[in-house]
Amino acid sequence: AQSVTQLGSHVSVSEGALVLLRCNYSSSVPPYLFWYVQYPNQGLQLLLKYTTGATLVKGINGFEAEFKKSETSFHLTKPSAHMSDAAEYFCAVSDLGQGAQKLVFGQGTRLTINP
Amino acid sequence: NAGVTQTPKFQVLKTGQSMTLQCAQDMNHEYMSWYRQDPGMGLRLIHYSVGAGITDQGEVPNGYNVSRSTTEDFPLRLLSAAPSQTSVYFCASSASRGGEAFFGQGTRLTVV
Numbered sequence: 001a002q003s004v005t006q007l008g009s010h011v012s013v014s015e016g017a018l019v020l021l022r023c024n025y026s027s028s029v030p031p032y033l034f035w036y037v038q039y040p041n042q043g044l045q046l047l048l049k050y051t052t053g054a055t056l057v058k059g060i061n062g063f064e065a066e067f068k069k070s071e072t073s074f075h076l077t078k079p080s081a082h083m084s085d086a087a088e089y090f091c092a093v094s095d096l097g098q099g100a101q102k103l104v105f106g107q108g109t110r111l112t113i114n115p
Numbered sequence: 116n117a118g119v120t121q122t123p124k125f126q127v128l129k130t131g132q133s134m135t136l137q138c139a140q141d142m143n144h145e146y147m148s149w150y151r152q153d154p155g156m157g158l159r160l161i162h163y164s165v166g167a168g169i170t171d172q173g174e175v176p177n178g179y180n181v182s183r184s185t186t187e188d189f190p191l192r193l194l195s196a197a198p199s200q201t202s203v204y205f206c207a208s209s210a211s212r213g214g215e216a217f218f219g220q221g222t223r224l225t226v227v
Contacts, residue, residue: 004157006157009155034216036218041220041221042220042221043119043205043218043219043220043221044158044205044207044216044218045218046215046216049215090157090158092158101146101147101148101163101164101165101207101209101212101216102148102160102163102173103148103150103158103160103216104160104174105150105157105158105159106157107155107156107157108155108157
């Protein structure tokens with residue numbers, strides 16, 4: 001069975017600092033990988049996804065993630081945090097046979113930005 | 116463009132009551148799903164559908180029923196509400212396998 005582990009349920013960084021949110025997955029087949037963001041009292045919004053091809057994926061709002069098969073990781077980064085980045089972030093995986101309608105999510109990481 | 120619309124936004128039920136959470140999408144997406152979100156557990160898949168007339172169970176299907184009579188609608192039925200079903204419920208749709216899943220705003224359900 002697929003699973004996703006997000007290291008750190010809470011991450012706090014200063015405005016302008018590097019953001020690094022960690023995600024490791026387990027999958028018996030090559031996966032599709034996603035990062036979603038959730039702002040308070042809202043639904044989830046796609047930040048970026050990896051399906052095939054280039055392993056460094058760029059998303060919205062300056063975020064990017066790198067798929068590392070050997071490490072089964074898909075960490076999310078942003079060079080310089082902004083106050084508006086404060087939200088909860090979810091890593092998710094779906095195997096190639098199921099696609100985006102059958103996602104397995106990590107437990108989420110709440111990102112706080114300190115002024 | 117409305118995207119994925121969920122109703123109601125908030126609901127309080129008594130134990131044993133039944134209700135239906137509504138989900139509608141106007142993007143002509145084939146794939147639709149229901150998730151529940153609980154603190155510290157992320158989102159877990161309840162049921163999903165790959166097209167009208169086709170549904171299947173996800174990770175946590177017990178206590179819930181779904182049907183998909185049209186492409187647009189995918190209601191979630193709670194048969195006999197229990198306090199363990201207190202959660203935030205999200206409906207999602209996507210156009211294709213591997214495609215972006217679009218989420219509704221959620222329904223916050225409390226069972227007392």
